[in-house]
Amino acid sequence: MKISVIGCGYLGAVHAASMAALGHDVVGIDVDAAKVEALTEGRAPFFEPDLPELIRQGTAGGRLSFSTDIADAAGAGVHFIAVGTPQLKIGTGADLTYVNGAIAALLPHLRPGDLVVGKSTVPVGTAERLSPAVELAGAELAWNPEFLREGHAVKDTIAPDRLVYGVKLVPSGPLSHRSGAVGILNEVYAQAIANDTPLVVTDFATAELVKVAANAFLATKISFINAMAEIAEVTGADVTQLADAIGYDDRIGRKFLNAGVGFGGGCLPKDIRAFTARAEELGRGESVAFLKEIDAINMRRRDRVVDLVVDSLGGSAYQKKVAVLGLAFKPNSDDTRDSPALDVAVRLHGLGARVIATDPEAIANSRLRHPQLIFGTTDEAIAEADAVVVVTEWNEYKELDPVALASVVRTTIVVDGRNCLDVTKWREAGWTYIGLGRR
Template sequence: MKISVVGCGYLGAVHAACMAKLGHEVVGVDVDQEKIDALAAGKAPFFEPGLPELLTETHASGRLRFTTDMDAIRDADVHFVCVGTPQQAGSFAADLTYVDTAFREVAARVKTGDVVVGKSTVPVGTAGRLAAELTAVVPGATLAWNPEFLREGFAVKDTLHPDRIVYGVTGGVGDATGEQTVTTLDAVYAGALAGGTPRIVTDFATAELVKVAANSFLATKISFINAMAELCEVAGGDVTQLADAIGHDNRIGRRFLNAGLGFGGGCLPKDIRAFMARAEELGADQAVSFLHEIDAINLRRRQRMVDLTAEVLGDQPVAGARVAVLGLAFKPNSDDTRDSPALDVAASLHALGARVVATDPEAVVNARRRVPGLEYVRTAEEAAAGADVVLLLTEWQQYRDLDPTALAELVAHRRILDGRNVLDPIAWRAAGWTYRALGRP
């Protein structure tokens, strides 16, 4: 099929490359010339495992191209809109500026029979409004909402082999126009569907709610175990053993029960806040009022890590202490520092006067843009040299694999704070380290 992808940021670039991999003829469009130049050269403008190789392969096949010319979408039959919906300044609500602009540009160029597909995470009710605006311009074009469920670090896999596909269509199940749209989308995702991926066809509102509901549930699970970590710290319990014990219950499960610094990034925090804002607009704010506490628990973990650093330093003041920070991205296998707990902790310690020496395998450039006052180095060993305390804040595998005996030779004081509960406390203590972690004795 001939497909256009409007918006070539994280979501759009991955989606475009994966659609080309599946055999479609794809054009990606974005207003950012620098981004388009990089993608056109087969280079990912952000770190995502497997994407550079996929871009190279699909470029060579002739099925993928990138441009800043919106008129390039005219030849396509299916148009995916993949622009961002950041949090509004001074509000929890989502900023739909990019979505509205993109849809206006697309509507001015589509033709009768085309299907426009929204993939952006938007407040419920947005798709219905955009569908009316689209058909007012091109009566024969239709809209579908097809939420994305990408995990940074696994985005290529999640697009090529999704665990479910959701279509929100006009009128929902059984509507004639909706069924025609379903047929078109089935052709787009034929490979995944043939492999047994579940497909759910629903109305616009349900499709819009799926992503924010899923993220809210995951955020709740993460904040729950972090709330238990707070209790463990005052009661003397071990939150990792607690998580193992309750995780054996099949109704609960062990995944996402890892206590630590909590969640961040460009999706979970802003999505649950936008969900709260939209629920309030609809007069249903009490239904999701618990999400305020979920957000608050998550943010408290960051301050607790700052407080724990001061506690471990003992009589040595934070101001002037050399603090090694291992990890700046919000999660491993990503260079994303948006709402990163790790970078937030590093910045807070810097504000208290600490000499923060930080490193990350991929996120140093982005971190420096956001917090230019830190000292940035390339390796964990450089960061740890002469450190009064070491903080592991993003659980990259190379940090998990550090040799505590070798690292001990570099630091001024053997103190380590495990912000992600991924190190073996027995091994580190045996090497002479003071080991502390959130929610553990």
């Protein structure tokens, strides 16, 4: 099939390259000329495992191209909208400027029978609002939310754990496939369909809610265990053992029950805030009011990590050297958007600490956001440090040798902001180990 992908940021670039890998002819469209140039040359503009190879294979094989001209999308039968929906600068709702602009720019190039497929995370009601303009051009709109995990995005696109199609309902009730939306999407995802990937065909509103509801649930689970960590710290309980114990219940499960510095990135924080804002617009703000507390718990964890560092240094971080290990919001990513790790580094710097921050992939993005920080290698950060803080659980940090490190730091204090280190190993090496919600 010939496919266009409008928007070549994180979602769009991964989707375009993955669709080409599945055998489709794909053109990616983006207004950022530098980004298009990088992609055309086979360079991913952000870090994502396996993506550069996929881009190079696609462009070399002639199945994948990129352009700044929306007119190059003409002739494609399926058009994916994969632009960003950031948080509004004023307020907590989603900014739909890019979604609205992408649809408006695409309309003159649509042909009768084309299918426009939204992948961007949008407030419920967006597809219903956009559908009439698409239909007026003789095309049909569907909504196909993404469920990508940064660090695993290529796999999640090529071999998803589920597919959701939101299509327009006819007045009589059954789902409308008037332009063959379901059949076309089944052809796009033929490999996943052949592998019996679960498929949910539903209405616009449900498809839009699936993504934000999933993110809200994950955020709730993470903040729940972090709330338990707060209780554990004042009672002497161990939150990690608590999570293990309740995780054996298959109704609960162990995943996302790791207490730590909290969640961040470009999705969970802004999506739960936008969900709350939309619910309030619909007059049902009380239904998701708990998400405000979920957000508050999450932000408190950053405060807690900073407090633990300061307390470990005798009550003041001023002029103390602190090694901050990790800047990306999660491992296998260079994404520093709303990153708790980067936030911890900035806060410690603001308290007068001599922060040396490091990360395998996210230093460049961190420097753009906070040039006041000092960045270095892991060795440079740890040398003569008064305290070491782990805030992104990269494998190379989890595998550090505490015995070897003890000879190069000034003080053997480690604050484990992700509860990812081997407690026994570090304490036996003579370190003062401080975790969150742990004895």
